[in-house]
Amino acid sequence: MRLALLLMSISLFGQTPLAERPGVRRALELLEQRHEAHIAKQIEIAQIPSPGWEEKERAEFMRGEFRKLNLKRVEIDGIGNVLGWRPGKSPRTIVISAHLDTVFPRTTDVKVKKQGNRLLGPGLVDDSRGLLALLALAEALDAGKIETNHTLLFVGDVGEEGLGNLRGSRYLVSEGPHQQLFDAFISIDGAEPERIVNAELGSRRFRVTVKGPGGHSYNAFGTGNPAHALGRIMAKISDLVVPEKPRTTFSIGKIGGGTAINAIPEEAWFEIDMRSSEESELERMEASLMATVKQCVEEENKLHVRRGAPLTAEPKRLALRQAFPRSANEPMLAAARAAAQALGMKPIVLEAASTDSNAAMAAGLPAMTIGGGGKAGGIHSMAEWFEPEGAYRGLQQALLLILGYDEKPHAK
């Protein structure tokens, strides 16, 4: 009877469905059984402050955890990423990553608080959930004694957020010593497992600084005022019209300059973040920004500068990410759909975002970013929250996605 069933499934599916193989079943069960312990670990990770450029403490914690899990060749690489290998039949490698950094400065209170069925904590989800997922998946694979075709490389990377500009994942896939081994890249970022980032937004970021000689606000009146010129630029930028499709956005996120209320500043600046899923829209916005800066500084000089040197402006590019409106990862998408279906999860929703997968796509690797399970909101704010109920299902989906993809024949 068993043999007949086995033969039937072989004839129907080529082999036993992934989720029904004993080792995989054991791994899936473990993810459910260890749910509470995993949430505790996620909280522990979130409570280690890890602002961009200061991820060392969290990296060291993850290195310790990787070692406990028996991952091989555990190390912190040249840029600060923590790496741990799980050898497969082939040295060809699937990278599974989550980011170490948060958007919160060191002074932020990162103590996790409980409120009903919610947990609150800045960085608790983004990306402590992803880091926890790395540990949980490695543990589950071992519990099921699962041997993969590919080698799996678990990575906690630095510099995903803000001006980190993906420095960790970029280094890994395009500069570091292991890049030649990589066949694919899966990033686990945030919570909701049905949301899959399959298209990467492009972004361009600039700091625009206006400079002048400065002087006393009363005595030197008529000297070019960089803050006034900057205000002109910002007002014009606010009037930019951008399309809804492809979704295109801009935001002046930081402004600064000046030293005292009674001094004409020597400089004033803002930082602007522009995003789109189409490169052409980014080019258009960048051109508008440059023209606006030039025009407004000229206007201010002409209308109000009566003494001293004229104002000058320097737009400086801070970061650039290329847009990938469609990623070349059909087999990975198929594996994700199959994983969601096998678990009876919600069908996956494809989204465009800006994640570590951008660096992988730029390096020509099939890549996607998935959530690590649970419900969440308030990301990048002090009110970030997480509802852990059933979050293990996201981990189960990630496991099946990785194993499903691992089995697909690849071009490389």
Ligand SMILES: [Zn+2]
């Ligand atoms: Zn994130």
